[in-house]
Amino acid sequence: MSYESPRVLRLTIEFHVPVGLRKNIRWPRVETALETFTRSVQVLAGEVFPWASEMRVRHEWLYAWHDDQREPVALPATEYNTVDNEK
Structure with a gap:
């Protein structure tokens, strides 16, 4: 068996700012x-x-307008995709 194919584990984490929050989040704080997250994950x-x-x-820093x-x-x-609880 050949393991030539690249294997990648991708984890996606989204942080959501509550709708209506008036706080201006400055880009230096995001950076x-x-x-910090990158160092911690490393x-x-x-x-x-x-x-x-x-x-x-x-x-990505997104404004999900719609x-x-x-x-x-x-x-x-x-x-x-369904667990059979009867077994």
Whole structure:
């Protein structure tokens, strides 16, 4: 068996500012938070994912002016996504 395919674990974490919060969040504060999270994850990665050789950090600061789908959409139940509690 060949393990030539790249394998990547992607974790996505979103922090939401409450709707209606009037606080002006300055970009330098966001950058500081990003640097802190990056350093923290880098330290943890060696312990919890020791076979990783590198990590990439992506960040976005979004203004979701129109988001009419705030809740996830449920998909139909299948034999692959449903727990059978009768067994």
